[in-house]
Structure formats: C-alpha cells, structure tokens
Amino acid sequence: MLYETDLTQHQRIVPFPFPVKRVGRTLGDQRREYDFFFTDKVEICIRISGGEEEFAVDRIDGKIYRTRFPHVLVKYPFRPFSNALPHPRNAFHFSYSLEALEKMRELGILPEEIAWEIELSPEISELIRRLTDLQNHSLERGVADRIDLACFQLLQELLFMRQRPRTKHDRRKDRIMAIASALKMRYNRAFDLESLALEHGMSRRTFFRYWGEYFPESPAEYVQNLKLSEAARQLRETSHPVGEITALVNFSDSAYLSKLFRRRFGMTPLQYRKAVRAEAYDPARKIPSLPES
Secondary structure, three states: OEEEEEOOOOOOOOOOOOOEEEEEEEEEEOOOOEEEOOOOEEEEEEEEEOOOOOEEEEEEOOEEEEEEOOEEEEEOOOOOEEEOOOOOEEEEEEEEEHHHHHHHHHHOOOOOOOEEEOOOOHHHHHHHHHHHHHHOOOOOOOHHHHHHHHHHHHHHHHHHHHOOOOOOOOHHHHHHHHHHHHHHHHOOOOOOHHHHHHHOOOOHHHHHHHHOOOOOOOHHHHHHHHHHHHHHHHHHHOOOOHHHHHHHOOOOOHHHHHHHHHHHHOOOHHHHHHHHHHHHHOOOOOOOOOOOO
8 A cells, every 4th residue: 555645735944955755655565567657756765575575676778677675766757667566565765856856966966876775774764664654744834844854864874875885894893983983972071991992892902903993093192183173173263261171171281282282283272263363364374274083
C-alpha cells in the first residue's frame, strides 16, 4: 500500500532551496510490473526490503540494474524505467522538482549514479521514522519546512553511504577520531586521558601508539592548539580581559598564555588583539593563523 503526500501546495515559512515535492512510504506493495517515465521530478527511493527477494532487478534506459536490499534507487526524469515486484516490498521515497534537481547538479550534490547499496544505520532509520510521523501532520504550521530539512539530511546520509571506501573499514581510526572529538569538547576543563581512552576501548599505551598514525602532533599539543585557537577567537571577537580568557581555556596563568602566543604569533595576546583590529581596517596587513584542528 502506498502512503504519499503531495507537498507542492504546502506553505513554507523558510525559503529552503530544496523543497520536497512528494514524500511517501510503500508497505507490502506487490505488482507484476511497474513502469514509469517522470517528466517533472527526480525521486530518491530507499528500498528497505523486498520480502523473499535478495536483489531488485530494474531496467532503466534499456540497462539492467541488479541491486541487493537495502539500497537507494534514484529515478531521474526522462528515463524509462520498469521492474517487477514478485514479493511485497517496503520502501520510502521523496522527490524534488526539476528546478531543485538542476540546483543540486550545479552544486555537485546529487550524483549521476542510479543505485547503490546501503546499511540501515540508526541515523537513516530514525530519519525515516521521523518523516513518516511528519507526514501525518503535513498541513500543520512549519511541518513542510521540517520535512524539507529532514529529507535533505536523509539524502546526505545516503550519499555518505555511497562515498564509503570499498576497503575494509578502519575501526581503529573511528576510535581515535572519537577520542579526538571528545578532546574538542573537554579541552578547557580537567580530564583524564587514560579514562577517555578506556571509554573508547583503548588502553593508554594502545592509544598513544595509534594516535600518531592520524595526527601530526601529540595529544598534548593537539589540546594546546585547541586552547590557543579558542583564546585567539576570544581575543578577536570579544573584549574579555586576557586573564578571563586564560581561565576560560584552562591555561595555568596569563604569563603562560602570553609565552605561547609569542611563540606562535610573535606577539602578546593584547598585541594580537590590536593587530586583528588593525587588519580589519587594512586588509593588506596579515597576521599568522593557527592550523585547523
């Protein structure tokens, strides 16, 4: 059975550049043959399961595509499409206008690839669940806007799946990056690095052995750069005193912050603040910047 909502006449509050045209869910649908020829939209279809089918077989522009469930199928306009549904299928789909499709192509968002296999990650499953719920409230204020945003986020997750490397997944890198992300959140307060490594399934020794494979600086230097980066931002964007900024980024004292600033920028924090403001009025002047962390 098909549950579909046409959003073309739904009022939006925010002028999002990629408004959804139609959104829907297919539950247990079964037909002998299915043909289409879209002339006014592109449809992104997430085929979740196919009953007893392991693969879906589609004919598009005379070419056969055989794709294992679950997968994404992009139904582009002006391409004849046909397939058979010998068993009930569960799928979710959403579509965009030709104007939105052209914008996506200009920005390199939507690939020309027709189909690719995916995993039903928690993010994808939750977005489909949320969109299914939003369909039941589509005429309420702000819901069409939320559908636009959720569908675009869902499209992003599907494209992440497509761009995953075909090689064996590096779970060790995932753990190191998770620890680095946690350091970004905790750099300005006390934390125990050994406990943080254990939270992510690594001993202290293993953590230090593998950190260097993914980062050019040590963990201590990484944290120090995060502190310097935030201190520099505070000096640029606020009028907070240096002592207050020192405490905010959890440096031991202002003298130590000044020492690090001289080493990195060749000037004290206050000189840095003045230089930044002078640069705003004279773009020809350039001051050193910190590397991205």
